[in-house]
Amino acid sequence: MLIIIFRRLLQAVLVLLFVALISFLIFRFVGNPVESLLGQEATVAQRAALEEALGLNDPIHIQYADFVWRALQFDFGNSYRGALPVAELILLRLPATLELALTSAIFALVFGVIAGIYTAINKGSFLTNFILSSSLIGVSLPTFLIGVLLIWIFSVELNWLPSFGRGEVVSLGWWSTGFLTSSGLKSLILPSITLGLYQMTLIMRLTRSEMLEVLRQDYIRLPRALGLSSRQIYVFHALPNILIPVITITGLQVGSIIAFAIITETVFQWPGVGLLFINAVYFVDIPVMSAYLLLVGFTFVIINLIVDLLYLAIDPRLRDTELRSEV
Amino acid sequence: MRRFLQSDLFYSFRYSPVAIVSFVIIVFIILTAIFADLIAPNNPFDPASLNLMNGFTPPMQANDFTGETFLMGTDDQGRDLFSTILYGLRISLFVGVMAVMLAMLLGVMLGLVAGFVGGWIDSFIMRFADIQMTFPSILVAMLIYGVAKGILPPEVRYEMSIAVLIMSIGLSEWVPFARTVRGSTLVEKEKEYIIAAKMVGLSRYQIMIRHILPNVLSPVLVIATITFALAIIAEATLSFLGVGVPTTKPSLGTLIRIGQDFLFSGEWWILFFPAVTLLAFALSINLFGDWLRDTLNPKLK
């Protein structure tokens, strides 16, 4: 088991180094570090001095190693716009994105699993058919359109919920949270639904098909024949067996949640990292783009690791690989 | 044609109302986009024809200043929405088709080479594909868009927007093509006709293009349909985010972005008509793609 974890870690590091390489290439060759630091009015001598100081004349692999080393210390250079350190910009906006992503992931997981189980157990009922056909439309809708339509209904027509921003936030150290104020919570609702809807439908469809599959198994038929109640069977026998695929998909979907957070944050003017990134793309702010790529890559790798570890917690068969059946 | 009419595909098509309806909608939308100049009352991309006085005219009502009436109303700059949607659709379709072609060309080529040549080239291409696949394609497209704009000199950035857009979407969608083609190539290259072709002394290149390629193309068709839907949505999304088509040539995504700005002031139609068009189009392609996949290859379900 330790070997499995070790292999996973090694893989993760390799992927991260590759992502860092791309990020480095973008940073070094697409962007212009000298200009970003000195501005366009600098003299040739100033430039040459800075190039030397930054190590831009070093061999390329040394520069790469240097880039990785600085990234490890959270140093991504300065943004072209406003000349603030990129790390500072990201740190300032990270809480907003994380709170949004977390809320929508929980929303997607909870409602997706509940709806998936419901539709699997109540095959053919009216509500099931309704949920299934509307999920088809949900999957086809582009995220931004869902957001805009939600704003139209709940902010413009009904005037129930705010259409942009985070509402009031409370600072806890460097972390600013919207969880503690009512306006903050209200502001979270529409963006979380927008962001989580697609993932919810995916999780629902998966839960449903897994559940249908599991309910056909003999280890579900046996407890039924032994007279256990339906609730006991669904909760204690069926549910644990569908958790593995559901967790996998949810874990992998966190990646999409981060990507789609860019869209949701734009629709709702949510002051998160995604909005920072899209503005960076718009204004060709290379250091921010390169740092964002690294950040996303890092998040993905961490999530994949967590998913792997969760497997081990859930499935006893994976825990003792050496202990095959004794007769 | 007769062969097609008698095929299983057509048979199953006739008995699937979903497939028929979505197909009709797709064809209708594509035709209106192609013949936009003939159908549209005016050319919204021609600044000379725009009259700012016509701005914010509600649908089917005469404008207060000019007295002109528009089927779907106008946007903030006085562009006739109906015409703009048609012209916008044409851009969306163009970007979508070109992006799919690019993704297909790249994916098929790389998949073919990876599968046929094998060895470290195969490992390199496929590992790269794996890593790219960990990132959602819309994110990859945005990155490529940003990088491409960074490489281009600022003077041409604006003119090259559409080409950059096509490239970003195309490069973000090649992996499924490559994976499928590689898989089929691995199967195909062990077959006897390939060995025979080698015996005859055909070059690797000839074998790949003339013998293997035609035999691995059918799943590519299904992927192309699904990718087309993804590309249309990606284009709309990028344009909505403001990193897509230039604002003087708005596509559906751009129009929806403009529409969102005017929701609170009551000009609902600027959002409504583009949104409905995009919804109908995206839904139809998705449903049609699903049907095609299930019919051509039930196992993929």
Next chain:
Amino acid sequence: MPTPLLQINQLTVTLKKRQALFKAVDNLSLTVNKGEILGLVGESGAGKSMVGSAIMGLIDKPLFISSGEIYFKQRRIDTNAQPVRGAEISMIFQDPLVSLNPLRTIGDQLLETIRTHIPLSKPKALERAKRLLKEVGIDPARINAYPHTFSGGMRQRVVIALALAPEPSLIIADEPTTALDVSVQAQILDLLKQLCKHRGTSIILITHDMGVIADTTDRVAVLYSGRLAEIGTTYDVLKNPCHPYTKGLVAATPQINGASLKDKLFQIPGSMPDLNNIPAGCAFYPRCTQAVCQCEGEQPALFDNRTACWLFDKGAKPK
């Protein structure tokens, strides 16, 4: 004659597929007495397992019970089997590798079943679970082991312990040994038989294996195409089979005694008809070598409480 433990009256299970109806079990009547082992034998698709599911009330769409009644201890259960499920009747499935939940320990699953049916404190229930394990021949120390650490035979022992846990009066064993190694099959059957005889529990043993029937059962019912072909004590049916199908089955069973080893094993020509294609008269008619006039057009009744074959109708005329 004492009242039977289980009584099935003219049970018909119907399959509904695209508006068409097919009878998977057709007009079947059976009884099971207390302490008795009844064998249910037939080819796959003959409807044996369906009978088991019908008794447990575990028939799911697109199948449904279209007519007939099932009585257990004179209480009608085909309308609602939940009260007897487990408590009075429990079930053993074919493949022990898939009939235990892979993510929960065997002790956990045993305790859950015991405490669902018998109001016991946790330590008492645990004690009982251990005793059960011991009875089925598993070291009680392994109560906290997961199913994947047991072999197939051991797992089937666990399943037997599970089935016995609520102290039912009837166990339906659906091909309990088919998925096991031949060497383990006899052990498991023996175990099941001993435990049930000891407790006075009845068994319905569903199988396609005439050898198992001969070794284990008191009475046997032969099913063909969802219909009862023949029923009687195991001795009578195997020694003097009436129905041509039963004769075929008996003749097709390998016997290890000298001469028959050299002969090619007997085969019944043809195969059982599909559900959508059952002949109007006797279902076995197309394969039968002894068919008479009525066989083609008329369905035979059960003659002499023994066999549904026109040959045993007093008025039969040779073809």
